Structures are given as C-alpha cells and as structure tokens.
Amino acid sequence: MRAPGWARAVRGALFPAPPSKWNAGGGHRSPSCLDKMFDELGKRLELGYEITPRCMRRTYQDLCRAAQVSDIATRSVSGHATEEMQRHYSTVSADEQRAGLAKVIDLAFEREKRAA
Numbered sequence: 001m002r003a004p005g006w007a008r009a010v011r012g013a014l015f016p017a018p019p020s021k022w023n024a025g026g027g028h029r030s031p032s033c034l035d036k037m038f039d040e041l042g043k044r045l046e047l048g049y050e051i052t053p054r055c056m057r058r059t060y061q062d063l064c065r066a067a068q069v070s071d072i073a074t075r076s077v078s079g080h081a082t083e084e085m086q087r088h089y090s091t092v093s094a095d096e097q098r099a100g101l102a103k104v105i106d107l108a109f110e111r112e113k114r115a116a
Helices: 006-009 030-045 054-066 070-079 082-090 093-115
Strands: none
Touching: 006 054, 030 054, 070 082
C-alpha cells in the first residue's frame, strides 16, 4: 500500500538530514527546510491557508495528550526538555475543558450524596 501524497511529501522532513558542505548528515534539518516542506504539504492538501512548523508543534502536543501518550515520551520526540515548554506548545480543546468540568461536577454531586 502506498503512503498518501501528503505523507510522501513530508517523509524525511525532520531528520536525518542528508550530508552537506556544512556537516556529515544525520542530524536535524534546518528550520527553513521545514518551511519549504510545509508549503508543499499545504499545496498538496489544497488547504488554502498556511501551516507552519510551530502550528504542527502544537498539534503534536495536543494529539499526544489526547492519545494519552506519557509526557516523557512526548517530550523525547518533540525535543522539549521541560514540562514548561511542553505546556507552552499545548492547547486545551473545548471537549477537554468540558470533560474536566464534568469530572468536577460529578465529584461535587458524589460528596453531596454522601453528606445526605
């Protein structure tokens, strides 16, 4: 089975970098290389708006949290050394907020039932 066009467009976008006149290869690619890849991805998907590496950094954090991937595994892939940076690149969806509030409400009603 062939990978979809967008997957073929970004395969190898982050690493390993090919050898160049500046290094022997194998490390991370430059940020400008990602800009080119994201431009190409947006064209292939016909998005009609710009996507950036920063946008994808946030998306990655949010998807890992939704999939309940451990924080340490998420940080190891994203390269964030601290929880502070991980939080900085995370957003909380309305569904996640509602689920959290529902848990608090359930807890309050349980306490009220026990007190009665």
